[in-house]
Amino acid sequence: xxxxxxxxxxxxxxxxxxxxxxxxxxxxxxxxxxxxxxxxxxxxxxxxxxxxxxxxxxxxxxxxxxxxxxxxxxxxxxxxxxxxxxxxxxxxxxxxxxxxxxxxxxxxxxxxxxxxxxxxxxxxxxxxxxxxxxxxxxxxxxxxxxxxxxxxx
Amino acid sequence: xxxxxxxxxxxxxxxxxxxxxxxxxxxxxxxxxxxxxxxxxxxxxxxxxxxxxxxxxxxxxxxxxxxxxxxxxxxxxxxxxxxxxxxxxxxxxxxxxxxxxxxxxxxxxxxxxxxxxxxxxxxxxxxxxxxxxxxxxxxxxxxxxxxxxxxxx
Numbered sequence: 001x002x003x004x005x006x007x008x009x010x011x012x013x014x015x016x017x018x019x020x021x022x023x024x025x026x027x028x029x030x031x032x033x034x035x036x037x038x039x040x041x042x043x044x045x046x047x048x049x050x051x052x053x054x055x056x057x058x059x060x061x062x063x064x065x066x067x068x069x070x071x072x073x074x075x076x077x078x079x080x081x082x083x084x085x086x087x088x089x090x091x092x093x094x095x096x097x098x099x100x101x102x103x104x105x106x107x108x109x110x111x112x113x114x115x116x117x118x119x120x121x122x123x124x125x126x127x128x129x130x131x132x133x134x135x136x137x138x139x140x141x142x143x144x145x146x147x148x149x150x151x152x153x
Numbered sequence: 154x155x156x157x158x159x160x161x162x163x164x165x166x167x168x169x170x171x172x173x174x175x176x177x178x179x180x181x182x183x184x185x186x187x188x189x190x191x192x193x194x195x196x197x198x199x200x201x202x203x204x205x206x207x208x209x210x211x212x213x214x215x216x217x218x219x220x221x222x223x224x225x226x227x228x229x230x231x232x233x234x235x236x237x238x239x240x241x242x243x244x245x246x247x248x249x250x251x252x253x254x255x256x257x258x259x260x261x262x263x264x265x266x267x268x269x270x271x272x273x274x275x276x277x278x279x280x281x282x283x284x285x286x287x288x289x290x291x292x293x294x295x296x297x298x299x300x301x302x303x304x305x306x
Contacts, residue, residue: 040204040213045236047216051193060193063200065218067236069262077262079240081232083198083220087240089260107242107258109222109230 004039005070007094008046010124011037017129018055019148024140030055033148035129037068045069048080068099076101078120085112090120097124114138127152157192158223160247161199163277164190170282171208172301177293183208186301188282190221198222201233229254231273238265243273250277267291280305 015035022028031052038047046068052061066080071091078090078101086108092101099122106115118135119142133146168188175181184205191200199221205214219233224244231243231254239261245254252275259268271288272295286299 040216043213043216043236047218047236049218060196063193063196063220065200065202065220066234067216067218069236069238069264071262071264077238077264079234079236079238079262081219081234081240083196083200083222083232085222085230085232085242087232087234087242087258087260089238089240089262091263104262105240105258105260107240107260109224109232109242109257110244111222111224111230 003044005044007070007074007076008037008068010097011046011068011099011122011129012039013037013152015129015150016153017148017150019052019146021146023135023137023145024143025138029061031061031148032058033150035150048078085109086115088118092120098122099124117142156197158197160223160227160229161190161221163250164199164221164252164275164282165192166190166305168282168303169306170301170303172205172299174299176288176290176298177296178291182214184214184301185211186303188303201231238262239268241271251275252277270295 019031019033033052036049048066051063054061064080064082069077071077076092076094080088088103089105090101091104101120103118115135115137120133122131130149134142134144136142172184172186186205189202201219204216207214217233217235221231224230227246229245229247233241241256242258243254244257254273256271268288268290273286275284283302287295287297289295
């Protein structure tokens, strides 16, 4: 039986809120988001499920899924798969509620948009989870793409 | 609005059954498995969620999540994330209910087991889904690791 890593516990829950997306190559947009970090009994990792909807039309926008694992005190790893044909391997650190992930690998299918690196920073303060997602894609340097603030429901 | 790819439709559903795992470096084991391939309204891909339990103890064993997308008639792509620190990018083909995926990329976090390539072959025949999963890992050549037969529930 594994002990659950204390570093990961603050993320557990379902979080909902609103975000804003922008990038040099697209028109800015607002979205609603639901994120769940859940556990599997006896397992030392978190299951990460995310979905967004367009803030005005309600149409499904993005989805992604993955896992967060501990790599020792203060050290974290994350795996992510996206329906857009993208996968991410992250390493990072956690301190004072700030989870800082930087991609070690971003790989894409032949028909996917060309994303080469990304940075995900999540901050948990009690029942608020905010994040910034930056990416290096389609020839652009590392640039902020998404910012959102969610509340634990 | 996207039309849903007809190539992917036979996979839709929740599937349960039993599998057998083996590899040159481990002791053979049996497991129960549940797989779901589901849709998101208006989106042209499948959401893939998998969980297994030990056949004797019922303890959670493995989990993985990802997405299947079409890359044109008869051509498919898949992204997978694993809590063990592994992500996979697959390309493949589908014909006569046989979905043949071969990894283009397998990437791992620093603390993960070293997996370098894998092949996933899924066969759908009506309400039966069987699969074979082979992998090249920990210095072994491409070797069969998992075989399972599931029934649509």
